[in-house]
Amino acid sequence: MNRGGVERLMLLAMLLGTASAANESLSLGNIVADLPERYDETQLWRIHNISDAMRQYMPVGQLMEQKFGGNIWKENSKFLDISIGKEHLKAARNFLDAHHLEPQILADNVQSLIDEELLDGVQATSSLPGTRTKKASRSGSGMHWKDYHDLDTIYAFMREVRAKYPNIVRLYTIGQTAEGRDLKVLRISENPREYKKVWIDGGIHAREWISPATVTFILFQLMHNWENQPAHIRGLTWYIMPMMNPDGYEYSRTVNRLWRKNRSGPRRADCYGVDLNRNFDIGWNGFGSSKDPCSDVFRGTSAASELETQAVADFLAKRKYNLEAYLTYHSYGQLVVYPWAYKAVKVRDAAVLQRVASTAVERIAQKTGSTYRASVTHEVLGIAGGGSDDWSRDALGVKYVYTVELRDRGTYGFVLPPKFIKDTALEGWTVAETVAQSIG
Ligand SMILES: [Zn+2]
Numbered sequence: 099m100n101r102g103g104v105e106r107l108m109l110l111a112m113l114l115g116t117a118s119a120a121n122e123s124l125s126l127g128n129i130v131a132d133l134p135e136r137y138d139e140t141q142l143w144r145i146h147n148i149s150d151a152m153r154q155y156m157p158v159g160q161l162m163e164q165k166f167g168g169n170i171w172k173e174n175s176k177f178l179d180i181s182i183g184k185e186h187l188k189a190a191r192n193f194l195d196a197h198h199l200e201p202q203i204l205a206d207n208v209q210s211l212i213d214e215e216l217l218d219g220v221q222a223t224s225s226l227p228g229t230r231t232k233k234a235s236r237s238g239s240g241m242h243w244k245d246y247h248d249l250d251t252i253y254a255f256m257r258e259v260r261a262k263y264p265n266i267v268r269l270y271t272i273g274q275t276a277e278g279r280d281l282k283v284l285r286i287s288e289n290p291r292e293y294k295k296v297w298i299d300g301g302i303h304a305r306e307w308i309s310p311a312t313v314t315f316i317l318f319q320l321m322h323n324w325e326n327q328p329a330h331i332r333g334l335t336w337y338i339m340p341m342m343n344p345d346g347y348e349y350s351r352t353v354n355r356l357w358r359k360n361r362s363g364p365r366r367a368d369c370y371g372v373d374l375n376r377n378f379d380i381g382w383n384g385f386g387s388s389k390d391p392c393s394d395v396f397r398g399t400s401a402a403s404e405l406e407t408q409a410v411a412d413f414l415a416k417r418k419y420n421l422e423a424y425l426t427y428h429s430y431g432q433l434v435v436y437p438w439a440y441k442a443v444k445v446r447d448a449a450v451l452q453r454v455a456s457t458a459v460e461r462i463a464q465k466t467g468s469t470y471r472a473s474v475t476h477e478v479l480g481i482a483g484g485g486s487d488d489w490s491r492d493a494l495g496v497k498y499v500y501t502v503e504l505r506d507r508g509t510y511g512f513v514l515p516p517k518f519i520k521d522t523a524l525e526g527w528t529v530a531e532t533v534a535q536s537i538g
Contacts, residue, residue, distance in 0.1 A: 134353050134354070135353055135354040135355070135356075136209055137181070137183075137207075137208035137209040137212060137355070137356070138184065138207065138209045139184040139206075139207055139209070140181050140182065140183050140184060140207070140208040140209065141181065141182055141184075141187060141203055141205065141206050141207070141208070142171065142179065142180075142181045142203070142204040142205040142208055142211075142508075142511065143178075143179070143180055143181070143182060143201035143202065143203060143204065144177050144178070144179050144201065144202040144204050144508060145158065145177060145178045145179075145180065145194065145199055145200075145201050145202070146176070146177045146199075146202065147199065148177070148178055148199070157173065158173075158178055158199075159173040159178050159180060160388060160393065160395075162178075162180055162182070162190060162193070163180075163393060163394065165189075165190075165193065166182055166183075166186035166189060166190040166193070167182075167183055167186055168180045168181065168182050168186070168190065169181045169182075169356050169394065170394055170395070171356075171511050171512065172430070172431065172508070172511070173480065174431075174478060174479045174480045175477070175478070175479075175480045176478075179204065179508060179511065181208050181356070204508050204509070204511070205510075205511075208356075208513070211510055211511075211513040212355050212513055214513075214515060215510075215513045215514070215515050215516065218515040218516045218517055219244070219245035219246060219515075219516040220245075222244040222245055222516055222517065223242075223244050223245045238254070238255075238258045239251055239254035239255040239257070239258045240254070241254075241255040241258070241314065241318070243311060243314075243315055243318075243519045243520050243523055244516060244519070244520075245516045245519070246307045246311055246351075246516060246519070247311075247314075248348070248351060249279065249341060249344050249347060249348055252310060252314055252340055252341055253280070253282060255314060255317075256269060256282055256284050256317075256340070257269065259284060259317060259321050260284065262321070263286070263321065263324065266286055266287060266288050266324075267284060267285065267286050267321075268284070268285040268287075268290075269282065269283075269284055269285075270282065270283045270284075270285065270413070272339075272409045272410070272412075272413045273405055273406070273408065273409025273412075273413075274405065274409075275343075275344055275345045275360065275361070275405055275406060276345060276360065276361055276362040276363075276405060277345045277361055279344040279345055279348075280344075281339070281341075281342070281344070281405075281406060281409045281410075282339070282341070283337055283338065283339045283413065284317065284336075284337070284338045284339075285335065285336070285337050285338075286320060286321070286324075286335070286336040286338070287334075287335035287336065288332060288333075289335070290335050292420075293333055293334050293335040293420070294333075294334055294335065294420050294421075294422045294537055295334065295335045295336075295337060295417065295420050295421045295422060295423075296334050296335070296336050296337065296422060296423040296425065296530070296533070296534060296537070297337045297339075297414065297421065297423065297424045297425065297490070297496075298313055298316060298336065298337065298338050298339070298425045298426075298427070298530060299313065299338075299339040299340075299342050299410070299425075299426050299427070299486070300312060300313030300314075300339070300340050300341065300342070300426075300427040301313070301340060301341040301342050301343050301344070301347055302342045302343055302374050302375050302426065302428065302486065303343065303346070303358050303359075303373075303374075303375065303428060304343055304346030304347045304349060304350040304357045304358055304359065304360075305350045305355060305356050305357055305358055305512045306427075306428050306429040306430070306504075306512055307347075307350070307429075307512070307514070308429045308430075308504050308505060308514050308518075308519065308522055308523075309427040309428055309429055309504065310340045310341050310347065311519050311522075311523060312427050312504055312519075312522060312523040312525075312526035312527075313338060313339075313340040313341075313427055313526070314340045315519075315520075315523035315524070315526065315527060316338065316523070316526060316527050316530050317338050317340065319527045320336060320338075330534050330535045330537070330538055331531070331534055334534055334537065335420075337417070339410070342374065342406055342410060343359075343360050343374055343406055345360050345361035345362075346358070346359055346360045346361055346371065349361055355512075355513065356512065357371075358371075358373065358394050359371030359372055359373050359374070359394065359396065360372055360374055360404060360406055362404060362405070363391065364391075365391035365399075366391055366392075367391075367392060369391040369392035369396075371391075371396065372396055372397070372398040372403065372404050373387065373394065373395045373396055373397065373398075373484075374404055374406050374407055374486075375428075375482075375484065375485050375486055376395055376396070376397040376398070376482065376483065376484035376485070377397055377398045377401065377402060377403060377404050377407045377484050378401070378402065378407055378411065378484050378485060378486050378488070378489035379401035379402050379411070379484075379489060379493065380440055380483060380484065380485065380488045380489040380492050380493070381439075381440025381441065381483025381484060381488065382397060382400075382401040382483055382484045383397075383401075383483070384440055384441075384481070384483035384484075385440075385480075385481040385482060385483060386439075386440075386480060386481050386482025386483055386484075387482060387483060387484055395482075397483075397484050401484070407486075410486070411489070411493075414490065414494060415493070415494065418494040418495065418496075421490075421494055421495075421496050422496065422497055422498060422537045423496065423497070423498035423499070423500075423533050423534075423537060424486075424487065424490035424491070424494075424496045424498070424499045424500075425498075425500050425502065425529065425530060425533065426486055426487055426500070426501050426502070427501075427502050427504060427526055428501060428502065428503050428504070429503060429504040429505065429506075429511075429512060429514065430503060430504060430505060430506055430507065430508070430511050430512060430514070431478075431479075431503035431507060432468060432469060432470045432471065432503060432504070432505060432506065432507055433470060433471050433472075433473065433478055433479070433501075433502070433503040434455040434458055434459055434470055434471070434472045434473075434500055434501075434502055434503075434529055435455075435472070435473050435474065435475040435478060435479065435500065435501050435502075435503070436448070436451040436452070436455060436474060436475065436487075436499055436500055436501075437474070437475060437487060437488050437491045437499055438474070438475060438476060438488055438491075439475035439476055439479065439481065439482050439483075439485045439487060439488050439501075440476075440481065440482065440483040440484070440485065440488050441476065441481065442476045442477075442481060443476075444474050445491065445499075447497065448474060450497075451498065451499075451500075452472060452473075452474075454498065454532060454533060454536045455472035455473075455500065456472045457532050457536075458470075458472070458528055458529045458532040458533070459471065459472045461528050461532060462525045462528050462529075465524060465525070465528060466521045466524060466525055468505065468521070468522075468525055470525070475487070475488075475501060479503075485501070487499050487500070487501045498533050498536065498537065500529065500533065502526060502529050504522050504525065504526055505518055505522045505525070506518070
Protein backbone atom coordinates (compact mmCIF):
# COMPACT_ATOMS: atom_id res chain seq x y z
CA MET A 99 0.00 0.00 0.00
CA ASN A 100 1.22 3.47 -0.76
CA ARG A 101 1.38 6.25 1.75
CA GLY A 102 -1.92 7.72 0.64
CA GLY A 103 -3.51 4.33 1.17
CA VAL A 104 -2.19 4.12 4.71
CA GLU A 105 -3.40 7.61 5.48
CA ARG A 106 -6.86 6.86 4.16
CA LEU A 107 -6.84 3.78 6.30
CA MET A 108 -5.91 5.88 9.32
CA LEU A 109 -8.71 8.28 8.57
CA LEU A 110 -11.10 5.40 8.29
CA ALA A 111 -9.94 3.91 11.57
CA MET A 112 -10.42 7.25 13.30
CA LEU A 113 -13.85 7.76 11.76
CA LEU A 114 -14.91 4.32 12.87
CA GLY A 115 -13.78 5.16 16.36
CA THR A 116 -15.28 2.61 18.67
CA ALA A 117 -16.79 0.44 15.95
CA SER A 118 -16.34 -3.27 16.54
CA ALA A 119 -13.23 -4.98 15.26
CA ALA A 120 -15.32 -7.13 12.94
CA ASN A 121 -16.88 -4.09 11.28
CA GLU A 122 -13.51 -2.45 10.92
CA SER A 123 -11.86 -5.36 9.19
CA LEU A 124 -14.82 -5.66 6.86
CA SER A 125 -14.43 -2.04 5.81
CA LEU A 126 -10.64 -2.31 5.70
CA GLY A 127 -11.02 -5.14 3.22
CA ASN A 128 -12.43 -2.72 0.66
CA ILE A 129 -9.87 -0.03 1.28
CA VAL A 130 -6.78 -2.22 1.03
CA ALA A 131 -7.90 -3.49 -2.39
CA ASP A 132 -5.31 -1.21 -4.04
CA LEU A 133 -2.43 -3.06 -2.37
CA PRO A 134 -0.51 -4.28 -5.43
CA GLU A 135 0.43 -7.71 -4.12
CA ARG A 136 -2.33 -9.59 -2.32
CA TYR A 137 -2.29 -12.99 -0.68
CA ASP A 138 -5.98 -13.84 -0.52
CA GLU A 139 -6.44 -17.50 0.34
CA THR A 140 -2.72 -18.08 0.05
CA GLN A 141 -1.93 -20.81 2.57
CA LEU A 142 1.14 -21.12 4.76
CA TRP A 143 2.26 -24.73 5.04
CA ARG A 144 4.77 -26.48 7.24
CA ILE A 145 6.16 -29.63 5.65
CA HIS A 146 7.92 -32.07 7.95
CA ASN A 147 10.12 -35.06 7.18
CA ILE A 148 11.48 -33.86 3.89
CA SER A 149 13.09 -37.00 2.54
CA ASP A 150 16.79 -37.32 1.81
CA ALA A 151 16.03 -38.56 -1.68
CA MET A 152 14.27 -35.33 -2.54
CA ARG A 153 16.94 -33.21 -0.91
CA GLN A 154 19.58 -34.80 -3.11
CA TYR A 155 17.62 -33.97 -6.21
CA MET A 156 16.97 -30.38 -5.23
CA PRO A 157 15.89 -28.74 -1.98
CA VAL A 158 12.12 -29.18 -1.71
CA GLY A 159 11.65 -25.48 -1.09
CA GLN A 160 13.38 -24.43 -4.29
CA LEU A 161 11.49 -27.09 -6.19
CA MET A 162 8.15 -25.82 -4.94
CA GLU A 163 9.25 -22.25 -5.52
CA GLN A 164 9.80 -23.06 -9.19
CA LYS A 165 6.89 -25.42 -9.78
CA PHE A 166 4.15 -23.71 -7.81
CA GLY A 167 5.35 -20.14 -7.34
CA GLY A 168 5.74 -20.95 -3.66
CA ASN A 169 7.23 -18.40 -1.31
CA ILE A 170 9.72 -19.97 1.12
CA TRP A 171 9.34 -18.59 4.63
CA LYS A 172 11.71 -20.94 6.40
CA GLU A 173 13.71 -23.95 5.37
CA ASN A 174 15.83 -25.96 7.78
CA SER A 175 16.88 -29.48 8.53
CA LYS A 176 13.57 -30.30 10.24
CA PHE A 177 10.87 -28.62 8.18
CA LEU A 178 9.96 -26.26 5.39
CA ASP A 179 7.51 -23.36 5.81
CA ILE A 180 6.21 -22.24 2.44
CA SER A 181 3.22 -20.23 1.30
CA ILE A 182 1.32 -21.36 -1.77
CA GLY A 183 -1.09 -19.23 -3.79
CA LYS A 184 -4.72 -20.25 -4.08
CA GLU A 185 -4.41 -21.30 -7.73
CA HIS A 186 -1.53 -23.72 -7.01
CA LEU A 187 -2.84 -25.33 -3.83
CA LYS A 188 -4.27 -28.40 -5.48
CA ALA A 189 -1.26 -29.17 -7.67
CA ALA A 190 1.15 -28.56 -4.79
CA ARG A 191 -0.81 -30.89 -2.57
CA ASN A 192 -0.82 -33.60 -5.24
CA PHE A 193 2.91 -33.20 -5.67
CA LEU A 194 3.50 -33.66 -1.94
CA ASP A 195 1.10 -36.60 -1.88
CA ALA A 196 3.13 -38.33 -4.57
CA HIS A 197 6.18 -37.96 -2.33
CA HIS A 198 4.31 -39.12 0.78
CA LEU A 199 4.50 -35.72 2.39
CA GLU A 200 1.63 -33.97 4.09
CA PRO A 201 1.54 -30.27 4.80
CA GLN A 202 0.50 -28.91 8.16
CA ILE A 203 -1.52 -25.74 7.55
CA LEU A 204 -0.09 -22.94 9.67
CA ALA A 205 -2.38 -20.29 8.18
CA ASP A 206 -5.17 -20.67 5.65
CA ASN A 207 -5.16 -17.05 4.51
CA VAL A 208 -1.93 -15.07 4.51
CA GLN A 209 -3.77 -11.90 3.48
CA SER A 210 -5.77 -11.96 6.69
CA LEU A 211 -2.50 -12.12 8.66
CA ILE A 212 -1.28 -9.05 6.76
CA ASP A 213 -4.57 -7.23 7.38
CA GLU A 214 -4.46 -8.14 11.06
CA GLU A 215 -0.93 -6.81 11.40
CA LEU A 216 -1.95 -3.52 9.80
CA LEU A 217 -5.10 -3.16 11.87
CA ASP A 218 -3.27 -3.98 15.10
CA GLY A 219 -0.80 -1.16 14.39
CA VAL A 220 -3.55 1.29 13.46
CA GLN A 221 -5.44 0.54 16.65
CA ALA A 222 -2.33 0.73 18.84
CA THR A 223 -1.36 4.13 17.49
CA SER A 224 -4.72 5.81 16.83
CA SER A 225 -4.49 7.69 20.15
CA LEU A 226 -0.94 8.93 19.45
CA PRO A 227 -0.39 12.51 18.23
CA GLY A 228 1.06 11.54 14.84
CA THR A 229 -0.44 9.15 12.35
CA ARG A 230 1.02 5.86 11.26
CA THR A 231 3.24 7.47 8.64
CA LYS A 232 3.42 11.14 9.56
CA LYS A 233 6.03 11.98 12.12
CA ALA A 234 4.91 13.66 15.32
CA SER A 235 7.00 16.79 15.02
CA ARG A 236 6.43 17.90 18.59
CA SER A 237 8.00 14.76 20.02
CA GLY A 238 10.95 14.55 17.61
CA SER A 239 11.15 11.46 15.43
CA GLY A 240 7.89 10.05 16.74
CA MET A 241 9.61 6.73 17.41
CA HIS A 242 7.80 4.17 19.54
CA TRP A 243 7.44 0.39 19.65
CA LYS A 244 3.68 0.05 19.30
CA ASP A 245 3.95 -0.32 15.53
CA TYR A 246 6.44 -0.78 12.71
CA HIS A 247 7.94 2.33 11.11
CA ASP A 248 9.02 3.48 7.70
CA LEU A 249 12.68 4.18 6.91
CA ASP A 250 12.31 7.97 7.33
CA THR A 251 11.14 7.55 10.91
CA ILE A 252 13.95 5.12 11.73
CA TYR A 253 16.58 7.49 10.29
CA ALA A 254 14.98 10.48 12.05
CA PHE A 255 15.27 8.53 15.29
CA MET A 256 18.98 7.91 14.64
CA ARG A 257 19.53 11.64 14.02
CA GLU A 258 17.61 12.43 17.17
CA VAL A 259 19.89 10.15 19.23
CA ARG A 260 22.96 11.84 17.75
CA ALA A 261 21.56 15.31 18.49
CA LYS A 262 20.89 14.35 22.08
CA TYR A 263 24.35 12.90 22.74
CA PRO A 264 26.69 14.73 20.34
CA ASN A 265 29.77 13.95 22.42
CA ILE A 266 29.52 10.19 22.32
CA VAL A 267 27.42 9.48 19.24
CA ARG A 268 28.55 9.60 15.65
CA LEU A 269 26.29 9.01 12.65
CA TYR A 270 27.86 7.52 9.52
CA THR A 271 26.47 7.19 6.04
CA ILE A 272 28.44 4.18 4.88
CA GLY A 273 27.04 3.91 1.36
CA GLN A 274 23.97 4.02 -0.83
CA THR A 275 21.63 1.40 -2.18
CA ALA A 276 20.75 0.64 -5.81
CA GLU A 277 17.70 2.91 -5.43
CA GLY A 278 19.82 5.66 -3.89
CA ARG A 279 18.85 5.35 -0.24
CA ASP A 280 21.48 5.98 2.44
CA LEU A 281 22.94 3.19 4.54
CA LYS A 282 23.37 4.49 8.07
CA VAL A 283 25.31 3.36 11.12
CA LEU A 284 25.45 4.93 14.58
CA ARG A 285 28.50 4.66 16.79
CA ILE A 286 28.12 5.12 20.52
CA SER A 287 31.36 5.34 22.46
CA GLU A 288 33.06 7.23 25.24
CA ASN A 289 36.43 6.04 23.99
CA PRO A 290 36.40 4.79 20.39
CA ARG A 291 40.16 4.26 20.25
CA GLU A 292 40.40 1.90 23.18
CA TYR A 293 37.08 0.29 23.95
CA LYS A 294 36.16 -3.11 22.59
CA LYS A 295 33.56 -3.02 19.86
CA VAL A 296 30.15 -4.57 19.33
CA TRP A 297 28.34 -4.48 16.00
CA ILE A 298 24.58 -4.90 15.78
CA ASP A 299 22.55 -4.99 12.58
CA GLY A 300 18.99 -5.57 11.51
CA GLY A 301 16.84 -5.56 8.43
CA ILE A 302 19.05 -7.67 6.15
CA HIS A 303 15.87 -9.41 5.04
CA ALA A 304 13.15 -6.96 4.07
CA ARG A 305 10.07 -8.79 5.35
CA GLU A 306 11.48 -9.47 8.83
CA TRP A 307 10.07 -6.22 10.20
CA ILE A 308 10.58 -7.22 13.82
CA SER A 309 14.35 -7.09 13.22
CA PRO A 310 14.76 -3.31 12.64
CA ALA A 311 12.11 -2.72 15.31
CA THR A 312 14.25 -4.70 17.75
CA VAL A 313 17.51 -3.01 16.78
CA THR A 314 16.01 0.47 17.21
CA PHE A 315 14.72 -0.68 20.59
CA ILE A 316 18.23 -1.82 21.55
CA LEU A 317 19.45 1.65 20.60
CA PHE A 318 16.74 3.16 22.78
CA GLN A 319 17.58 0.85 25.71
CA LEU A 320 21.23 1.84 25.50
CA MET A 321 20.69 5.58 25.19
CA HIS A 322 17.65 6.57 27.25
CA ASN A 323 19.56 5.84 30.41
CA TRP A 324 23.16 5.94 29.23
CA GLU A 325 24.59 7.65 32.31
CA ASN A 326 23.30 4.87 34.55
CA GLN A 327 24.32 1.94 32.39
CA PRO A 328 26.68 -0.57 34.03
CA ALA A 329 30.38 -0.50 33.17
CA HIS A 330 30.12 -3.48 30.82
CA ILE A 331 27.72 -1.48 28.64
CA ARG A 332 29.32 1.98 28.89
CA GLY A 333 32.77 0.53 28.48
CA LEU A 334 32.11 -0.69 24.94
CA THR A 335 31.93 0.94 21.54
CA TRP A 336 28.56 0.12 19.96
CA TYR A 337 27.99 0.17 16.22
CA ILE A 338 24.31 0.01 15.37
CA MET A 339 22.82 -0.42 11.92
CA PRO A 340 19.06 -0.92 12.20
CA MET A 341 18.49 -1.23 8.46
CA MET A 342 20.92 -2.99 6.15
CA ASN A 343 18.38 -3.35 3.33
CA PRO A 344 16.34 -0.13 3.10
CA ASP A 345 15.22 -0.64 -0.51
CA GLY A 346 13.81 -4.06 0.26
CA TYR A 347 12.18 -2.83 3.45
CA GLU A 348 10.35 0.04 1.77
CA TYR A 349 9.29 -2.33 -1.00
CA SER A 350 7.89 -4.76 1.56
CA ARG A 351 5.97 -1.88 3.20
CA THR A 352 4.48 -0.55 -0.01
CA VAL A 353 4.30 -3.31 -2.61
CA ASN A 354 4.94 -6.85 -1.41
CA ARG A 355 4.80 -7.68 2.30
CA LEU A 356 6.73 -10.92 1.77
CA TRP A 357 9.70 -9.42 -0.11
CA ARG A 358 13.04 -10.70 1.24
CA LYS A 359 15.92 -9.53 -0.98
CA ASN A 360 17.29 -6.11 -1.87
CA ARG A 361 16.03 -4.39 -5.06
CA SER A 362 19.02 -4.43 -7.40
CA GLY A 363 18.55 -5.49 -11.00
CA PRO A 364 16.49 -6.57 -12.83
CA ARG A 365 18.63 -9.40 -14.16
CA ARG A 366 16.53 -11.67 -16.29
CA ALA A 367 12.80 -12.22 -16.74
CA ASP A 368 12.19 -9.04 -14.78
CA CYS A 369 13.54 -10.59 -11.57
CA TYR A 370 14.92 -8.21 -8.99
CA GLY A 371 17.00 -8.55 -5.91
CA VAL A 372 19.80 -10.44 -4.22
CA ASP A 373 19.57 -12.21 -0.87
CA LEU A 374 22.11 -10.11 1.04
CA ASN A 375 22.60 -12.87 3.59
CA ARG A 376 23.83 -15.15 0.81
CA ASN A 377 26.03 -12.50 -0.78
CA PHE A 378 28.93 -12.24 1.70
CA ASP A 379 32.30 -13.66 0.74
CA ILE A 380 32.23 -16.91 2.70
CA GLY A 381 31.18 -20.23 1.19
CA TRP A 382 29.47 -18.04 -1.39
CA ASN A 383 29.09 -20.58 -4.15
CA GLY A 384 28.00 -23.39 -1.87
CA PHE A 385 24.84 -24.83 -0.37
CA GLY A 386 21.71 -22.98 0.65
CA SER A 387 21.59 -20.37 -2.07
CA SER A 388 20.59 -20.16 -5.71
CA LYS A 389 22.15 -18.90 -8.92
CA ASP A 390 18.66 -18.15 -10.25
CA PRO A 391 17.95 -14.39 -10.08
CA CYS A 392 14.25 -15.15 -9.61
CA SER A 393 14.87 -17.18 -6.46
CA ASP A 394 14.36 -15.68 -3.02
CA VAL A 395 17.81 -16.96 -2.05
CA PHE A 396 19.64 -15.66 -5.14
CA ARG A 397 23.26 -15.21 -4.06
CA GLY A 398 24.17 -12.52 -6.60
CA THR A 399 26.45 -12.68 -9.60
CA SER A 400 29.58 -12.73 -7.45
CA ALA A 401 30.53 -12.58 -3.77
CA ALA A 402 29.87 -9.09 -2.37
CA SER A 403 28.28 -8.01 -5.65
CA GLU A 404 25.77 -5.85 -3.77
CA LEU A 405 26.22 -2.26 -2.60
CA GLU A 406 24.86 -3.07 0.88
CA THR A 407 27.26 -5.99 1.30
CA GLN A 408 30.21 -3.90 0.11
CA ALA A 409 29.35 -0.97 2.37
CA VAL A 410 29.12 -3.12 5.49
CA ALA A 411 32.14 -5.26 4.65
CA ASP A 412 34.34 -2.23 3.91
CA PHE A 413 33.20 -0.36 7.01
CA LEU A 414 33.82 -3.31 9.30
CA ALA A 415 37.09 -4.39 7.71
CA LYS A 416 38.52 -0.98 8.60
CA ARG A 417 37.36 -1.38 12.20
CA LYS A 418 38.14 -4.99 12.92
CA TYR A 419 40.69 -4.12 15.59
CA ASN A 420 38.99 -4.79 18.96
CA LEU A 421 35.79 -5.97 17.28
CA GLU A 422 34.56 -8.55 19.77
CA ALA A 423 30.95 -9.16 18.81
CA TYR A 424 28.83 -9.31 15.68
CA LEU A 425 25.10 -9.58 16.35
CA THR A 426 22.60 -9.81 13.52
CA TYR A 427 18.84 -9.91 14.03
CA HIS A 428 16.44 -11.90 11.87
CA SER A 429 13.09 -13.60 12.18
CA TYR A 430 11.55 -16.04 12.80
CA GLY A 431 12.17 -19.19 14.85
CA GLN A 432 13.29 -18.04 18.34
CA LEU A 433 16.91 -19.08 18.09
CA VAL A 434 20.31 -17.80 19.17
CA VAL A 435 22.84 -19.43 16.86
CA TYR A 436 26.57 -19.18 16.18
CA PRO A 437 28.94 -20.31 13.36
CA TRP A 438 29.30 -22.10 11.22
CA ALA A 439 26.41 -21.90 8.82
CA TYR A 440 28.31 -22.60 5.60
CA LYS A 441 29.73 -25.94 6.73
CA ALA A 442 28.73 -28.60 9.22
CA VAL A 443 31.52 -27.78 11.65
CA LYS A 444 31.59 -25.87 14.90
CA VAL A 445 34.01 -23.03 15.58
CA ARG A 446 36.92 -23.89 17.87
CA ASP A 447 35.52 -22.03 20.87
CA ALA A 448 31.97 -23.29 20.35
CA ALA A 449 31.68 -24.24 24.03
CA VAL A 450 32.07 -20.59 25.07
CA LEU A 451 29.60 -19.38 22.44
CA GLN A 452 27.11 -22.05 23.48
CA ARG A 453 27.41 -21.07 27.15
CA VAL A 454 26.79 -17.37 26.50
CA ALA A 455 23.87 -18.14 24.18
CA SER A 456 22.37 -20.48 26.78
CA THR A 457 22.62 -17.76 29.43
CA ALA A 458 20.79 -15.34 27.13
CA VAL A 459 18.12 -17.95 26.45
CA GLU A 460 17.59 -18.54 30.20
CA ARG A 461 17.28 -14.82 30.85
CA ILE A 462 14.75 -14.44 28.05
CA ALA A 463 12.63 -17.20 29.58
CA GLN A 464 12.70 -15.37 32.92
CA LYS A 465 11.87 -11.98 31.42
CA THR A 466 9.11 -12.73 28.93
CA GLY A 467 8.43 -16.46 29.22
CA SER A 468 9.45 -17.11 25.61
CA THR A 469 11.36 -20.24 24.72
CA TYR A 470 14.42 -19.65 22.57
CA ARG A 471 16.98 -22.26 21.64
CA ALA A 472 20.77 -21.91 21.64
CA SER A 473 22.67 -23.92 19.05
CA VAL A 474 25.22 -23.98 16.28
CA THR A 475 23.68 -22.57 13.08
CA HIS A 476 24.04 -25.47 10.64
CA GLU A 477 22.30 -27.87 13.02
CA VAL A 478 19.06 -25.90 13.28
CA LEU A 479 18.97 -23.84 10.10
CA GLY A 480 20.73 -26.15 7.69
CA ILE A 481 23.84 -25.33 5.71
CA ALA A 482 23.92 -21.99 3.90
CA GLY A 483 26.87 -20.01 2.54
CA GLY A 484 27.31 -16.27 2.08
CA GLY A 485 26.00 -15.19 5.49
CA SER A 486 27.17 -12.02 7.21
CA ASP A 487 27.64 -13.91 10.48
CA ASP A 488 30.10 -16.47 9.09
CA TRP A 489 31.85 -13.73 7.16
CA SER A 490 32.47 -11.64 10.27
CA ARG A 491 33.99 -14.65 12.00
CA ASP A 492 36.10 -15.74 9.05
CA ALA A 493 37.22 -12.42 7.60
CA LEU A 494 37.39 -10.31 10.75
CA GLY A 495 38.08 -12.88 13.44
CA VAL A 496 35.18 -11.73 15.62
CA LYS A 497 34.68 -13.98 18.62
CA TYR A 498 31.06 -13.55 19.68
CA VAL A 499 29.13 -14.01 16.47
CA TYR A 500 25.41 -14.57 16.87
CA THR A 501 22.41 -14.64 14.63
CA VAL A 502 19.23 -14.09 16.60
CA GLU A 503 16.03 -15.40 15.06
CA LEU A 504 13.33 -13.44 16.86
CA ARG A 505 9.64 -14.35 17.28
CA ASP A 506 7.67 -16.28 16.56
CA ARG A 507 7.72 -20.01 15.76
CA GLY A 508 5.35 -19.99 12.83
CA THR A 509 1.97 -18.72 14.02
CA TYR A 510 2.39 -15.37 12.28
CA GLY A 511 5.90 -15.85 10.91
CA PHE A 512 7.15 -12.62 9.38
CA VAL A 513 3.78 -10.94 9.82
CA LEU A 514 4.11 -10.58 13.59
CA PRO A 515 1.38 -8.27 14.94
CA PRO A 516 2.70 -5.03 16.45
CA LYS A 517 1.40 -5.93 19.90
CA PHE A 518 4.31 -8.38 20.16
CA ILE A 519 7.04 -5.86 19.26
CA LYS A 520 7.91 -4.70 22.78
CA ASP A 521 8.43 -8.11 24.37
CA THR A 522 10.23 -9.45 21.32
CA ALA A 523 12.52 -6.42 21.26
CA LEU A 524 13.22 -6.95 24.95
CA GLU A 525 14.31 -10.49 24.09
CA GLY A 526 16.66 -9.09 21.44
CA TRP A 527 18.05 -6.60 23.93
CA THR A 528 18.61 -9.42 26.44
CA VAL A 529 20.92 -11.17 23.99
CA ALA A 530 22.91 -7.96 23.38
CA GLU A 531 23.17 -7.30 27.11
CA THR A 532 24.33 -10.85 27.85
CA VAL A 533 26.99 -10.73 25.15
CA ALA A 534 28.20 -7.34 26.39
CA GLN A 535 28.57 -8.76 29.87
CA SER A 536 30.59 -11.70 28.54
CA ILE A 537 33.04 -9.40 26.79
CA GLY A 538 33.49 -7.65 30.12
ZN1 LIG B 1 16.48 -13.31 7.81
